[in-house]
Amino acid sequence: MPDAAAWLERIRALTLPHPVRVLNVCGGHERTIGMAGLRGVLPDNVVLIPGPGCPVCICPEEDILSAIQLALVPGVIFVAFGDMLRVPANVAKSEIRSLVEARAQGADVRPIASPADAVAIARANPNRQVAFFVAGFETTAAPVAAMLHEGLPDNLSLLLSARRTWPAVALLLNSEAAGFEGLIAPGHVATIMGPEEWRFVVDRHGIPTAIAGFTAGSILAALYSVLRQIAEKRPFLDNCYSAFVRPAGNRRAQDCLADQFDDIDAAWRGIGTIPASGFALKPHWAGHDARLLFPNHLEGVRRRVGDMPPGCDCARVVMGRISPVECRLYGKACTPRTPVGPCMVSDEGACRIWWANGQRPDTADAARQ
Amino acid sequence: MSRITLAHGNGGRFMRELVRDVFARRFGGSVIDDAVGLPPADGIVVVTADGFIVDPLEFPGGDIGSLAVHGTVNDLAVSGAVPRWMTLSFIIEEGFKIDRLDRIAASIARAAADCGVTIVAGDTKVVPNGQGGGLYIAASGIGMRPVDVALGMKAITVGDCLLVNGPVGDHGTAVLLARQAFGLRGDLRSDSASVLPFARAAVAIPGLRFMRDPTRGGIATVANEISQETGFRVLLDERTLPIREPVRGICDMLGYDPLYLACEGRVVAVVDPARAADLLVVWRGLPNGEGAAIIGRVEAGRPRVVLRTVLGGERLLDELEDDPLPRIC
Incomplete structure (x- = not known):
């Protein structure tokens, strides 16, 4: 197996017929690209575009607000993945805008790293209601489905806001201009759902696709595959993460997902509703559905000004339509210290990753992205 | 009682x-x-x-x-x-x-x-x-x-080399594991130790400009302090920066950057490039010094800290924004 440097040499040796834009749909991929400084070492005619791969970024604004209100219900322990805590809802600055601010106001908000933590907290606090904010992609939905399969403590409920990855890519491909000529598909999602989920990109749209793992070497291998497919005009679905991604994926996990969840049309923050892109609890879980258990938690009058704060271009960043530095708030009104939109919050958000790796709006000589 | x-x-x-x-x-x-x-x-x-x-x-x-x-x-x-x-x-x-x-x-x-x-x-x-x-x-x-020892950032000049006396990020990662946070366990040990033997050996080398221990904020923060104080660019080389595999693995898993994690037994030295190899030999000969390395150099250019990655790409190492691990030292 060639190493990252060898894949890079192969990429440089390719002759491409035209400049190529390659989309990735995984925050983990984008992080690796930034950490390894890949954009600075690739040929100029190859552009890597971060796509809809950050679960925090696409979590609907109304769900964030629901989460904040629910966390403020007296007696409730609210658990969420750490990334969700700082995402701002689009409300006036005088109001409680994030779970972190809710915690500062006395709400019992606890960051967790896995569904097992939520169960453990519920078991340790049998006299309190524990609500678990489940935002994420298939990689989160599958372990949560497994948790449901095992059975839930009576006092644990879910605020479910999980999404499938491929429908967002389908939305891009079905739009007037997809904006990319090659796709690097997410390795962990494919491990669960199987590589076949991405076949439509090749079969229906003729776009070269390769599934990648999370090292720089694996991403460069997938990139080489995509570029070579373009050079040879021979698109196919390549699997560059074959140690983990097996044909048909993890059947047990898929069965679990199908047993516990229904597919629903679901909102993506700033993007709109994407058909069959969300998971909903099966009706028999109604007793653990936080949306049903706490129906009145959305209290008070709220002047909504839209999904995203004024001027925030996160939606176009998420869909790969513009790069982070092209947002006019990037690095000015919006920094990791004072994030305006969700892409600047999560470690998987493109803006946060670009910022962390040194991309600044005012410096041409910054380390190139 | x-x-x-x-x-x-x-x-x-x-x-x-x-x-x-x-x-x-x-x-x-x-x-x-x-x-x-x-x-x-x-x-x-x-x-x-x-x-x-x-x-x-x-x-x-x-x-x-x-x-x-x-x-x-x-x-x-x-x-x-x-x-x-x-x-x-x-x-x-x-x-x-x-x-x-x-x-x-x-x-x-x-x-x-x-x-x-x-x-x-x-x-x-x-x-x-x-x-x-x-x-x-x-x-x-x-x-x-001693009155004749005068170290400081003012003495640092373009071309000077940066050295560290061992792998970085051990303490921050070990403390994280010791909290059993995120269900993680491991046998990593903190590097907490006196750097006095290393410091004394370095002081004996002519051409030593400056030393600092990379505690809170880690090696990237020391590099940023040097860059801001001197007005020079600091280039760190990922190929030589010593990081233990378990530290790298845990950081990958949790999204931390080991270059920003605290060390408690490490020292960074800035030294005349003509004497860098001498200092490296001396440090590597000390107990627990086998992981010492030349990790970068001071360059002309805007005051920034840049990491040259293994692949030859560049990544800016900015000042720390959020606290990655609260209360670790």
Whole structure:
């Protein structure tokens, strides 16, 4: 197996017929690209575009607000993945805008790293209601489905806001201009759902696709595959993460997902509703559905000004339509210290990753992205 | 009585007995006095102050006590001084087990003896249950520096090399694992140690410009301090930066960058490029110095810290924004 440097040499040796834009749909991929400084070492005619791969970024604004209100219900322990805590809802600055601010106001908000933590907290606090904010992609939905399969403590409920990855890519491909000529598909999602989920990109749209793992070497291998497919005009679905991604994926996990969840049309923050892109609890879980258990938690009058704060271009960043530095708030009104939109919050958000790796709006000589 | 009560901080009998039975027994009698005289000595008197909070108080490779000694000693050592005396103030939470306090005091005594420093004065306060993190330690250190040793960032110039005496990120990662946060476990040890042998060896090398211990904020933060103070660009080389595999793996998993994690037994030296290889040989020959490496250089250009990646790409290492690991040192 060639190493990252060898894949890079192969990429440089390719002759491409035209400049190529390659989309990735995984925050983990984008992080690796930034950490390894890949954009600075690739040929100029190859552009890597971060796509809809950050679960925090696409979590609907109304769900964030629901989460904040629910966390403020007296007696409730609210658990969420750490990334969700700082995402701002689009409300006036005088109001409680994030779970972190809710915690500062006395709400019992606890960051967790896995569904097992939520169960453990519920078991340790049998006299309190524990609500678990489940935002994420298939990689989160599958372990949560497994948790449901095992059975839930009576006092644990879910605020479910999980999404499938491929429908967002389908939305891009079905739009007037997809904006990319090659796709690097997410390795962990494919491990669960199987590589076949991405076949439509090749079969229906003729776009070269390769599934990648999370090292720089694996991403460069997938990139080489995509570029070579373009050079040879021979698109196919390549699997560059074959140690983990097996044909048909993890059947047990898929069965679990199908047993516990229904597919629903679901909102993506700033993007709109994407058909069959969300998971909903099966009706028999109604007793653990936080949306049903706490129906009145959305209290008070709220002047909504839209999904995203004024001027925030996160939606176009998420869909790969513009790069982070092209947002006019990037690095000015919006920094990791004072994030305006969700892409600047999560470690998987493109803006946060670009910022962390040194991309600044005012410096041409910054380390190139 | 096996636990600290508010009475142990009231100045009365309980406190006198605690000082006698724990602190004076471990550190020597002079800590009972309110003030102590130090013998006259040659050179420049160097003073440092530091506070220590860590969760958990005991972790693989050390505890808050050894950390307090090493942290204080290292601040003196990297200035070119020889550490001699320390004072320690203990802020103890009501309910703290006296056995545990004694264990930590013993650890302090061991670390101090290893470093050749004497604990000469101390203080004890007790805060009510729930108002402290078990134990906080405030320390001061006094050392002597020869008059002809003058280190500082002003001496740093373009072309100078940066060296580190071992792998980075061990302490931050070990403390994280010791909290058993995120269900993670591992056998990684903190690098908490005195850097005095390394500092003394470096001071003996002509062309040494500056030293600093990369504690909070890690190696990237030291590089940023150098860059901002000198106005030069600092280039770090990922190919030579020593990071242990478990540290790298855990950081990958949790999204941390080891270059920003605290070290407690590491020193960064900036040295004349003509003498960098000499210093590397000397450091590698010291106990626990086998992981020493030349990790970068000072360059002309905008004051930034840039990491040259293994693939030849560049990544800017900015000043730390959020705290990646609260309360680790």
